[in-house]
Amino acid sequence: MSDPWLPAMVVLSSLLPGLIIFFLAETRIRLRTTLNLTGALVKLGFIGVMLWGVQNGREYVFRHTVLPGIDLVLHADALALLFVTLSAVLWLFTTLYAIGYLEGAPNRSRFFGFFSLCVTATVGVAMAGNLFTFFLFYELLTLATYPLVVHRGTDKALRAGRIYLAYTLGGGALLLIGTVWLYGLAGQVDFIQGGSLSALPPEAAGQLQLIFLLLIAGLGVKAALVPLHGWLPMAMVAPAPVSALLHAVAVVKAGAFGIVRVVYEVYGIEFAQSLALLLPLAIAASITIIWGSLRALFQDDLKKRLAYSTVSQVAYIVLGVSLFGPIGTIGGLVHLVHQGIMKITLFFCAGNYAETLGIHKVSEMDGVGRRMPWTTLAFSLGALGMIGVPPLAGFASKWYLGAGALEAGMPWALAVLAASSLLNAAYFLPILHRAWFKPANDAWPDEKIPQRGRWETAPLLLIPPLATAVATLATGLFAGAAFSPLSWVELIAVREYLAWIP
Amino acid sequence: MSAALLYALTGAALFAIGLAGLLLQPHLLRKILAFNILGSGVFLILVGLGQRDGTIDPVPQAMVLTGIVVAIAATALALALARQLLDLTGQMRLPEDRSDAEPVDD
């Protein structure tokens, strides 16, 4: 297989199964599962090859001209692979989880079809080699996710879907304007390390600032930057695997990743700094971090609390991006991965509580640790990681973010991080306290899966959160090891900054 | 001014008359009449202007012949529609032009 096709294969490896699954009868469970898992594993295989190649300095580019001067480019560079790998790995787990979660539910073919499309869009977003391609997959993501959000078909779900669409399509429109404008100004804007816009004449600065605003506003919707975050807490009505996907793998990540690409590989971090774009971005991220955490404090609905937590946590990535300097970059990028692993754990667990015991609210969680120790253990690891407790994944992110803030000369961002961590603790630790230290109530709200044998719930519901919880621990504990997300991110950061350091 | 130009001017007037009738008359039969008058006006302009230098020009004449046939085709179809409408609704008017017109929601 020749090199240009590898990125395309990565996209196709979920697209094709997805399309086939659409048209499978509801009852073809085995075939559907096989297709899903085969796709996921094949994708991981391709990614593995590319990881090895990129590590050794190779690049994989697929290019197809859509219109004159406009190319569809899939480009597997180190940054792309970071996100692709995350998505692919988490997709595997989420698929497993979803198979268990939806056992016996209606419309599964549709669900898994869109599920696969969603991941297709995500890997496309990850490997997009220019803004056009990025936008293409970004919108595809919107479309593929909508049916998942409204999957339950309840009024609430439909409402959430409507709001989701209104936000994301609106954001997409802004992004489109920005992109087209930029193309008009600078021609085809490929993502290259160090960015390419600094070559434009200085008169364009004003326009470029405006375009930046448009792009960030467009991306900020999916990244749930305040005040564009309204859809995210609404969307938590979706089934748990979807929430996991929205919050950890795909949607918010796509937004954040887009901001990463725009700052580093369209504008170039140095150029963005010279246009005075980074400080406003950092401020926006900081406001989001604090506001999301504050709102999370007041949610009794578990998934809603997690959703607001996402608002806050994803802004960490943006904050890291807006910190001028390699350490901040590392912090932001590594949080892209870490947040995904941790948040997916939390959502898996929230789904387990709901599916097993009918627990949807924090106030119903008293003593659940004894009933479901493994799930609660996983949840605890995720939550503590979110707070930034070492040696979990979140700690490494925060450490680099903090150091990056200082390096960038923005010590106030450190205060934001500290305050946010405290708020994180304030909304997560009470949950842990309830779960572990409070006696259970007489009965669970709606015990669906009785405790039998060794398993506290269905095995397929339990394995994924445990796996990701272990990953939460491992990525933090062994952050310094080769091939850890952190080391990979360091590789990226070196390349991004080498591009402009003479 | 040649006679042909005079007829062309007449054609302009006929066109205007037909146009006004087509737009203002609610009765379909009259609309069809108006359309025919409008068409005749155009035909006069076509031939009249074409022959304004006094030479007979067979090309616009042939065009008008074609036009007349097209016009009768259209007229026949329009009449058939109008009659059908009459059979279906009892009136030879479009719903929005009826005196008892209600807001149309389709």
Next chain:
Amino acid sequence: MKAWRTALTALLCAGLALALGAAMLALPGFAVRLPGQVAANLDDSGVAHPVTAVLLNFRGYDTLLEVAVLLLALLGVFALSLHGSGHARPSAPAHPVLQTLARLLAPLMVLVAGYLLWIGAHAPGGAFQAGAVLAAAGVLLRLAGLLPAWAQPGRLLRGGLALGLLVFLAVAAAALAQGSLLQYPLAYAGPLILLVEAGLTLSIGLTLAGLYLASAGWRQ
């Protein structure tokens, strides 16, 4: 509202007429003159009458499409009659005088049509006029109650209606071998035009009559 609309419409129509008049009076001389060209090419057209030459040769393509328009209108009328509320009621018996007159006139009109068709090559006349006369004969017969209404034309009638167009198309397409659509071979231009006109006369006659007869299908 309505009065306002009417006034505006009338005003604008009048203005349009004035503008048209003004424009016509301000015309410069022609840039291109076709009568001369028609005359110059008349010999190659296969007919002697310039209007017929334009109609069936120089701009024969227009005529081809026009015949299609005519057939199309009939199709439309048929389409309507198919779903008409029209329950074909028996027509009232016509006046005997009318019937006699019709019986006498109809063959005569067919003859006139034939003449018009033939003369069309040299003088005013031709397929359309001939067809119109044929159609008039049909209307007359119908009025006299001698022809039934056409709710559903049979295959033969359909063939007759389509004949003119099909012949015209066949000739036009056959001419492709000469190099272009409707490019009559010089030697056969006259006969071919006559063939086309003959087909057209029949079909136009039938069609025009059909426009009346099909409509009358759901009259009493």
Next chain:
Amino acid sequence: MTPALAFDLLLIAALLWSAARALTTADVFRAVVLFIVFGLLMALAWARLGAPDIALAEAAIGAGLTGALLLDAVGHLRAKQREPEQ
């Protein structure tokens, strides 16, 4: 003013009058009759313009056949109006 011009002007006046009346007269049947008159006048006008082919066609088709169709329609309309509730 030559007789030809006088005839032309008269014809034009008649054309305009019949057209306007056909569109404004209250009675539909009269309108159709006026229109047939208009068609015949048009045939005359065509003859005046040196277009005998069109004159023929106008008389046969424009006035004749169209007239027949229109009259038929008017008859239909009247019949319909006579039996309103059927």
Next chain:
Amino acid sequence: MDTLTILSLTAPLLAAALLWLPASRPLGLRLAPWAPLPALFLALAAPIPYEVNLPWLLLGTRLGLDETGRVFLLFTALIWLAAGWFARAWLADSQRRHVFAGFFLLTQAGNLGVCLVLDAAGFYAFFALMSLAAYGLIVHDRSAAARRAGRIYLVLALAGEMLILSGLLLVADATHMPAAVVCLILGFGVKTGLPLLHVSLPLAYAATPIPGAAVLAGAMINAGLLGWLRFLPLGEATLPGTGSALMLAGLLAIFYGVAVGLAQRQPGALLAYSSISQMGYFSLALGAGLLAPELWPLLLSVVVLYALHHALAKAALFLGVGVAERHGASRRVLLGLALPALALAGAPFTSGTLVKGGLKTGLANLPAPWADLLAALLPLAALGTALLMVRLLRLVGRTVPAQRPSASVVGLLAPWLVLLLALAGLAWVMAPQSLMTKALSLSAQLDAAWPPLAAVALGVIALRLRWRAPLLPPGDVLVPLLRGLAYLRRRAPALPKRRIALPAGSRAAAHPPQLESQLRAWGTAGALWLALLAALIALLTGMG
């Protein structure tokens, strides 16, 4: 040595993991007390200094021991060992002893790690592990008091963590030094009980089961101190302002701890205030180090020794209190308690004399007015400590023996005795020669002797005169503070619920259908068409 280092850290973690699964739980419980043994062995046997690099761990971890680290590791491991041993008997009949043991071991791992780790991120990691896991020890009883104590502890601990994290990041860059120092002092100050940050200590010590309290007071509090020692620019930078402030805070803590401690009724709370008071000495010493870096080398050795002394004494006191609680305050038990009490009070021939003498010497060279001020105040402070100890013995003496002395006496007494022995001997073993000779001098002994005696005398007088100490709730200033907060919360309006609603398309546009049917009428459309025609004519002819 690498293996032993890693084993020291993983042994408690492994034991904790064994406790997780019901199947391996008995084994875990059996091993739990002995988890600190590798660390203890390491402290005794490791060559000093040594370092182990683990670049793959966390953000690149460096483990190792220096002189300070060794002392800290030594007493930490020792106290954990004793406490673990004690706990086995103490909680023998508890249903949830494995839960306690689990948190105990996690906390232990953190605490040992703090002593062993040399890099900032690693230190922070272990410190956080220790702090957070300790929550499980504090709330073990599940009583309301325990939960309240846990909550307050956690809030403060987390705030401290954030300050520490900020401080650790800031300290890397010299330009942020003042901010870094403030962050670090305050952050670790939560653990060491700086005034105002001390409020969680009394509550926590009182609520935690005795073995937990022993490690909290004995071992973990010193982890905060170790943090200061490791990361403050002691001996490197001169920070007179910060140093003075820290010294003032220390003095305040010394007296304030005594004053409020005397007003306590629970031995645990009293001991907490004693700790607050004792930690004031460290603040004093470190403040002096910041004020006058040249004094630091001497002060460092004293501080380390003081830490050893205080840790062992406090742990021994707690275990003693526990023994008394379970088996009644027999004369023998009170005698056993008197030893650490006297040591804390700095009585002759105890480690207290050793360290207090050293401290006095170290601080004597401070610039004015500190030297004179301290010369005057420190004896008073010693008296205060002694009074506090007298009060403690009195409180314990009144303890009613437990109804059912179920736990084996040996299981409780043996670890206590071990600690008492260590207290009696270890400081002397570790002390530098100069300190030792000085402490054994007659003048030093006399100096040391009067405060305990005076305190005992005062105590007797108080008893006779039936002085009643005023009562202060544990947590002192916290109580009004929390009331205020509760008031505010009741009064503050709830955050308004935001409603996200899109304008419903159908409502917003109620009129279009009407207008649309207007447009459909030929008259309107025609007029509009003519208007368009006119406009086009105008625009295309250039009139527009």
Next chain:
Amino acid sequence: MTDFLDPLPWLIVLPLAWGTLAFVLGPGRGGRLAVAAIALQGALALQLAGQLIDSGARVYAVGGWGASLGIDLMADGLAVVMLLLTQAVALPLAVYARGYFAASPKGRELFWPLTGFLLAALNALFLSADLFNIYVTLELLGLAAVGLVAIAGGTQPVTAAMRYLLATLLGSGAWLLGVALIYGTYGSVSLAVLTPLIHSGAPLAVPLAAALMLAGLLLKTALFPFHFWLPPAHGGAPAPVSALLSALVIKATFYLALRLWLELFLPLTTVAAAQLLGALGAAAILWGSVLALMQSRLKMLVAYSTVAQVGYLFLLFPLATQVPPAAAESALAGGVMQAVAHGLAKAAMFAAAGSMIVATGRDDIGHLGGVGVRLPLTLFSFGLAGVTLMGLPPSGGFSAKWLLLGSALETGQWWWVVVMIVGGLLTAAYVFKVLRRAFLPRAAGDRVARVPRTLEFSAFALALASILLGLFGAPLLELLAVGRAA
């Protein structure tokens, strides 16, 4: 013999012939013939496109006379793109119609002959380079379309057909008047002859003619506020008819407007007039979308969507008038891409809507529940078509929007950007209004039957084509550039 096989004339002759033959064959017959013939037409159009790419634009003198005595046909890039679109839409729709009329026979009797004439008219119109000949094709097109609207019978369709007929006749009348004025001025109706003659100082009759012809075309294209006839006509006809009309017929008149504006009357065009057309387009986008959102009947919703989408086409005028050539070309490419994408997508959407209506037995958005389960492919097609209409990537609609946005931004006309974006969002609103309902489970008392496979697959083919256009649109633009001065 090579002349005999020239694809250009056959594109006109063939549909005329099979349309007539289908009539002769009898009511309801000729479907198979039509499918085969349209497939052949498609091949011919492709062949023609190939010729163009190889050797540039073509002029074809009918009867061998040539302009200005005879009639010229002209095949340039623009014309051939439209030809390709026509056949590409017609073929799946023909397949669809066979299945549709099998399931829902009302109106099938004369569908095939009328369709044959309709396609002939379209092909002839796109190829014509003679103003009067265009008039004839316009009438052919109009009457065929009206006939198709009326074939199902019933009050509503007949009313719609009547309204449509009057509108289209007025439009052609205005066109013919314009032609008369042009002939009267210059003595020719050949585009090739006239184009060099018309300049900015032309006599009054010429701008008058231009205005008349354009106004007539706008009426026929149903540009706001002259859309009044469209929704009832397109919403009331049988689904295959609606699809043909929305996808192709209004494009034909748009095509003519474009031709006039960019070629014949280019010297007369003014920015103000272009802005006026753009403003009408913008109004169409907003008005059509809002009304689409308010419909409760599925096909009316789709029909109003056409009203809105027509608006996008007219944004091309301000974007291509008196701007730098590159921006104008980009705008033209965008406009044509929009026409093509909308043609494919709207055909797919009407086809899918028709399937849903056949399946549920009613034309009501409120009763679409269960469609997603029963007709997943149909719903998917509807969704894909919706993606194109919304202008989301990767679709032809997106490419169009991209190009239009690009030229709007480049020429500093940001107000059109706002309109396009808002229109896109409104489109999403009404498309999802349908999708949302279709995702719901079936309500009690509703029925959702299966429909023939051909219905599902032909709609899907169209929808897929509208998407693929976005990914493989470059050759189309390459073709479009043939015959246009660079």
